Each structure stands twice: as structure tokens, then as C-alpha cells.
Amino acid sequence: MGTDNGKGVKENDKITRHTIFSAEPAEFLFLGIVTPEPDYRLSVMLNRQLGISLQHNNNDIITGSGDNAAHFSVFTTSPAILSLISNRTPGSFLIRKLKTIDYFLVINGVPDRTKADNLAALIRKNPDITAVFVFNSTGINDRNTKLLVQ
Secondary structure (H helix, E strand, C coil): CCCECCCCCECCCCCCCCCCCCCCCCCCEEEEEECCCCHHHHHHHHHHHHCCCCEEEEEEEEECCHHHCEEEEEEECCCCCEEEEECEECCEECCHHHCCCCEEEEECCCCCHHHHHHHHHHHHCCCCCCEEEEEEHHHCCCHHHHHHCC
């Protein structure tokens, strides 16, 4: 037994430390889409162009709390192969480091850069889309990136 050093800690007593590992989401690819279109119109355009069925998901992404809570819309396919997520609401961004991006199209499953590049090239052909970028989740240093994976 140790002796009390006057600070409530006994000398010579060992402190047990436990490491808590947080489960980081696996690497994933997503597209950044720049367009002035609202989310519901973009989802209809992508459905027609890609032959998919994005539908509004009632589980919007919510950041903050109370009056400061920001809601970001989520549209998903069934099964969840693709998810369209808004990046901006009035006065707020889901991923601030990518504030020039309006929407994210998350590609669920094993990351395949070739498929992501082909999907981006196809979406770029849409005249209502200003720009499309391919991102890797490991390259974006923002705590909200993990919220993109539902």
C-alpha cells in the first residue's frame, strides 16, 4: 500500500488506464455535386438519368440541438446502394470543409474508384449539374464525414 501524498492519491499505487477504441467507419467513396437545383428535383433527375429510385428518407441528418439544429435531407435507394445527402441548409453546412458542394452522392459498399469515376462522368452530362467531384472519405478531415454513412 502506498502513502497518501495529501492530494487524495496514494503514492506507489498504480493507475489503471483503459483505452477506448472508437469504431471509425470504413473507407467509402462519394461524389460532390454542385447544382442550383433543390434536393427533390435533383433526386428526380438522377433517378431518370441513372435508372435508379432515390426516395426521401425520413431519417434526415440532424446536427446541433434545439433552435440551432440543422436538418440535412437524405434520399436513398432500396437497397441502400446510393444516398443523396444535402450539404447545406440556411446558415449551416454538413461538411464545412466542402462548403462549395451542394450535395453528396454516397456510394455504399466496397470502394471502387473506377465505378465512382464512371458515375461522375455520367452525371456530368446533365446540363443542370454545374460540377461533380469524386472524394475518398479518408481524404476529408471533418468529423461530420462519418455522418454520410447511414
